[in-house]
Amino acid sequence: MTLPTNPRPQIGDRIIDNSAPPDDSAVREWIGPQAFGHWAELRNWIDEFYPAVFEPDWLYGGKNRGWSLRYKKTKAFTTLVPEYRRFSAVVVMGGAEREKFEERRYVWRPQLVKLYDEAKTYIDGKWLTLGIASTDDLHDVTALLTMKRPPPSRG
Template sequence: MNNLEKVSHETMVFMRGKYRLDEIGDGRDELKFKQGQKTVLTVYTHEDKFTFLIIFGIKEREIFEARRDEFSKDILNYYDDAKTYHDGKWIFIDVTEPAQLEEVKRLIQIKKKPNRKPFPKETAVYSKCGQRCDLCVHYTGTTEEQRAVMEPLLNKMWENNDWSMRCNGCYSDDCYCKDDPCNAKGCAPEKGIAECRECSEFPCIRATSADYRSMIHTQVHYADEITWGILPYVPWQYEGQQG
């Protein structure tokens, strides 16, 4: 991935891993992350950059002012030059590189504390590519009650209504991709390792079936659709290990 693609990917991994929010796109060049009527972050897409908009109210401005020394000169300039309206200080930040995004992440966490509660890991079952088998609709250990919750959300996310395939996981004799290896099962042996999680490049595009959905977009996805339609298939999203 180039730098802009990395920014796109890491933005979505961070926002979805840390927050449980609706993603409301306008179908053109704007994506809002919202909780109810409140917008936490707006991202505008351009050919050569992303523009992030974070609006700080009085409380957030007080927190930022107390922590000014933690931020770079560029961020301070964006903040100081931002106009203040009745609803707060509108901070527009152009981002082209992952290093810039790291500072934006800290601003987002001033705006709103992370609100996504990770699923328990005590009973976690992992695939060779690092995904959570036990959170997958296809896993044999998933209850029918849970499937009844998941399937309507998966239908919306993936435009598919057949979730009947069942799988016991990568380490079982009846893994669904045993005879037709997935990307992960083909790539890891080529590198002389047993599974993706042993790789220094993990997680990568080949390690997850949903990674191409983990880029900045302008569609509409609601929080529950993301929780069950994307996150189980993106390594580490429920693990609290990202950014």
Template sequence: MRNYNEFQKVKEETMRFMRGRYALDEMLGKHYENDCLRFRQGKKTIVAIVLHEDYYDFQIIFGKAEREKFEAQKNEFPQFIVDIYDKALTYPDGKWMLIRVDTMEAFEAVKKMILIKKRPNRKPFPKENALYGKCGHRCDLCIHFTGGTISEEFRKELEERLTRVYDNSDWSMRCSGCSTPGCYTNSCHQLKCAEEKGYADCVSCREYPCSRATVGYAEFGKKSILADDVKWGILPYVANQYGN
């Protein structure tokens, strides 16, 4: 049970890191018989994640410059990462590594390797006029919000993006925001969860942020999603926008 709970944490933190820090297309493919998400900028794959039931395999390829950076920081990595690096074969296009990740220790090491591979490139949402719901979502960026922060023209664009992300075509529900007469709270599972635990909102809960405080995907699905669809179709609907 401990390993399962830790891997659940790994899945959540992987998504927060990859989607909150990077603007990359997520392209579904295969790694032998397993489903695999390749995170791409244009045609270049930055990292691939092979999806297993109880662990992830991260496939990372280091070119010459990246190998030099890694070797300069080698003593900062756990020994098992160093061993994988040393044993990995180097081909003309780089050193290929496949790293099993089912613990937070392994994930933190892989995060550092991804940062060597590519600097974060997702620009944060403007915060000047941000409106947050009790769940930590961005009301002002929400397709349902009626507070005048998005135009009807942009709402139609959001409908197209969210339909691609969630395979749902009905976005007619409207909400005027938390604590307003027009608040759509009757079916808000996030606030019901908070109330059951004795909190007025999600963000006050000691377990926040958690996978329940999200309407966006709680873990990576077997689906290709474009970087801009992640930005407008997922990030506004997750806890603290994954730090974005």
């Protein structure tokens, strides 16, 4: 896998080489070591709390959207988007999730509530794109995902 040939990638640029899905080393090189630490932590969290539930699937969205890593069973769970020097997690909030979010509205961090309020609502729900730059951002995503789909009981 080769990274884009643009000599000066800009923050937020996507991986657009469609010859093959990016592997961990390509993702690490593209998003940077700090963002990759959060990327790996979120992937490990999903594997730990949802064992054998999801088979992550690399999707290529064309030269504008590039590669993203989707976690889906029957409904979308989350999609991770590697961007130059950062990454984002997309969480689609359907009607039931929006109701739960509103019930806990004053528990969430103000930044998350603002993002939620500003997100456009489509027929299938609100699409929240959360940039992951800190442990707090990571916590927001895991809390949203746990609310969206509680982990299977470990017994």
